[in-house]
């Protein structure tokens with residue numbers, strides 16, 4: 537057991553932190569306030585930094601990062617703006633998908649995403665996202681094409697993504713009747729609408745409507761009716777990227793709060809010299825460290841090609857909960873300033889609260905852990 541980062545990993549951490557502080561953090565609050573989206577010019581920074589090529593196939597410039605390396609990137613990006621993590625993890629997913637994609641699809645989409653165009657992943661439907669195996673969006677075979685009908689909702693980058701990877705029913709009921717498709721978002725019959733949400737305004741959450749959307753048969757990813765199994769493989773490791781990005785945001789707020797409280801005089805001495813305050817800071821630092829370790833343990837299992845379902849579920853529900861608790865504590869310890877929009881703590885909390893639902897609510901993850909502990913026969917599902 538070795539908890540040390542390698543020299544290469546320290547280099548990844550330091551260079552991504554430097555980049556994020558210089559190129560992402562200064563825009564974080566403005567993006568939230570103005571509602572503006574990332575321009576192609578801005579995306580060039582992310583592209584040039586190599587953040588969209590971490591796990592692409594070698595011929596597309598992939599950098600062969602391990603999943604732990606990718607986790608380090610997500611955590612560091614989260615310190616600046618955890619929404620940017622979506623763009624990076626989507627490109628990682630594309631790398632994992634590549635070998636299941638028709639060569640023509642690879643040629644078309646991998647360079648475009650690697651060069652900064654947006655993609656979406658669409659599983660969730662209006663009748664409920666937690667039960668992703670029971671969707672009703674339907675794909676019907678028509679000669680050399682598939683025709684999609686249905687609605688997806690709460691989809692990140694709705695209205696700005698150029699392509700969506702979408703689950704649809706091609707077989708019988710349940711998770712074994714699902715397939716996955718690559719759908720360019722300018723395909724006739726696909727329309728979108730966006731939500732007005734309390735946080736993550738950059739992620740452009742919204743609904744996608746599929747009305748007789750016709751795509752070539754080669755746009756199916758992987759095998760017919762095996763889409764759910766494939767999708768679960770993707771969701772599996774992502775359950776660590778999500779909390780790591782939130783923990784990065786929480787760590788940043790904790791560091792800023794500590795600096796503030798060292799300067800803030802409370803009844804004649806620095807606030808940190810009041811034991812109640814120091815204990816809160818120490819408690820939150822402990823919680824972040826423990827949650828972070830869960831994420832890296834699960835990613836390390838993934839790197840070793842070992843099962844990590846229960847560990848990733850522990851990391852997801854616990855890591856997001858911890859991050860939100862820390863952000864709330866930071867807001868409170870900054871007094872009335874913490875509640876004001878001048879400081880980033882309230883925005884970080886608004887943004888990270890959404891991650892309680894995204895990638896599955898905690899009840900689903902507790903169910904997965906329970907199944908691992910108790911066995912399928914005695915677990916809730």
Ligand SMILES: Cc1cc2nc3c(=O)[nH]c(=O)nc-3n(C[C@H](O)[C@H](O)[C@H](O)COP(=O)(O)OP(=O)(O)OC[C@H]3O[C@@H](n4cnc5c(N)ncnc54)[C@H](O)[C@@H]3O)c2cc1C
Pocket residue numbers: 656657658659660661662663664665666667689690691692736739741890891893894895896897898899900903
């Ligand atoms: C910021 C954000 C980004 C997102 N991005 C995407 C995206 O890009 N693509 C995509 O497909 N989806 C996305 N989602 C949707 C997300 O995956 C769903 O919110 C999630 O799967 C839960 O589905 P739901 O919100 O429909 O809740 P429901 O499934 O309706 O569940 C509601 C509540 O019921 C309870 N519950 C659910 N299941 C169980 C159970 N088995 N046992 C006990 N209690 C249960 C939980 O408390 C849960 O919160 C995003 C969501 C957010 C908030």
